[in-house]
Amino acid sequence: MRPAWPASADPGYQPPPVPAAAGGDANAGYPISQPGFAGYQPPPAPPRSTWEDGGLFAAQLGADAGSLEWHTTSERTGVVPLRPLSLGDILSGAFRAVRYNAPATMGLTFVVMLGLQLVVTLVAWAVAALFGFQVGDLAGPGSGALSSDVTATVAGLVGVSGLVTVVAMMALMPMLSYVVCEGVAAHRVTPADALRRWWRRLPATAGFMALVAVAIGVAVVVWVGVAVGISSGGVFGGLMAVVAVLGVLGGIALVAWLVVRLGFALPSIGVECTGPVAAIRRSWGLTRGRFWRTFGIQALTGVIVGIAAGTFSQILSIVDLVVMVDNPVVGLASSMVTSMVAAALCLPLEASVTALLYTDARIRDEGLDLALAEEFAR
Numbered sequence: 001m002r003p004a005w006p007a008s009a010d011p012g013y014q015p016p017p018v019p020a021a022a023g024g025d026a027n028a029g030y031p032i033s034q035p036g037f038a039g040y041q042p043p044p045a046p047p048r049s050t051w052e053d054g055g056l057f058a059a060q061l062g063a064d065a066g067s068l069e070w071h072t073t074s075e076r077t078g079v080v081p082l083r084p085l086s087l088g089d090i091l092s093g094a095f096r097a098v099r100y101n102a103p104a105t106m107g108l109t110f111v112v113m114l115g116l117q118l119v120v121t122l123v124a125w126a127v128a129a130l131f132g133f134q135v136g137d138l139a140g141p142g143s144g145a146l147s148s149d150v151t152a153t154v155a156g157l158v159g160v161s162g163l164v165t166v167v168a169m170m171a172l173m174p175m176l177s178y179v180v181c182e183g184v185a186a187h188r189v190t191p192a193d194a195l196r197r198w199w200r201r202l203p204a205t206a207g208f209m210a211l212v213a214v215a216i217g218v219a220v221v222v223w224v225g226v227a228v229g230i231s232s233g234g235v236f237g238g239l240m241a242v243v244a245v246l247g248v249l250g251g252i253a254l255v256a257w258l259v260v261r262l263g264f265a266l267p268s269i270g271v272e273c274t275g276p277v278a279a280i281r282r283s284w285g286l287t288r289g290r291f292w293r294t295f296g297i298q299a300l301t302g303v304i305v306g307i308a309a310g311t312f313s314q315i316l317s318i319v320d321l322v323v324m325v326d327n328p329v330v331g332l333a334s335s336m337v338t339s340m341v342a343a344a345l346c347l348p349l350e351a352s353v354t355a356l357l358y359t360d361a362r363i364r365d366e367g368l369d370l371a372l373a374e375e376f377a378r
Helices: 054-060 088-100 103-132 148-184 191-200 202-233 237-259 264-273 276-286 289-326 329-367 368-377
Strands: none
Touching: 054 237, 088 103, 088 148, 088 329, 103 148, 103 191, 103 329, 148 191, 148 202, 148 237, 148 264, 191 202, 202 237, 202 264, 202 276, 237 289, 264 276, 264 329, 276 329, 289 329, 329 368
């Protein structure tokens, strides 16, 4: 509606056209952009935002959401696009997430793993001193064969070191998942904030790992009990071998299934601050109907990371071997640093893939991408 001031004062005022019946040209002196003239072309409609179009927003949440293209109009973006993620989005986003916040991913992983390894090494040296041998005795030219007690002690220390590494990797998963998910929201977490989140969520993480340990212990006891019962019943030979093979294969399949179904529990603990039992229920719900997709992407990631870590370790193991021949203590220290560097490179990538799978499940089930886009638009 034009303002109520005189027509001559209206800056948008145009005199009426001369009618064509009076001998005048209907378009004379007037731009063809004015409505009502011959040759008029309406200007193109401005692009409509997803958030301004209530119908499209409602359709995305309806039953026909799969027929629409998922997109957002926000100029901000995180490490992955705000839509259901494909395999390429997840793999490329994992590398991008690690680069986006390297101090809080690779840096903290290296520091935490190195600190735990130093503690394990000091304990190993203390135990070795109790048995009366030094580290140099393991590679000394005149040391000869080690006694059975020393051999058992070394094997036990190696096993404890491996167990500590696995526990440390699980304990770091909530923190790394939190950092990656904040990267999805275009937030860069400082190492201090990441450590505070890790410390606050450590009791819940420990509770979840305790539940997993109890479940594994119960499964092992049941399997051993079945094997002992079969052997005590006088069944030997081929049937016992078949039972053993089936038990091992069944155990591997069960472990793989549980790893996938419980794979989002640690990200839930770190990101949503849930408790151990609630995190298990949360992971169980998010992985429902996504077992093979999640299993396939995690297996592919494990192969890629394993090849990269193996290549890196083989290159540096040559240097460690040369150093160990000359000085066993320095060689062991060099080998420890090498393993920590490999962990600092590989663990954040695996954690990033798991965190992005968790994010993708929430996008598909809960519309998390829409919530993030609304936050970006503010």
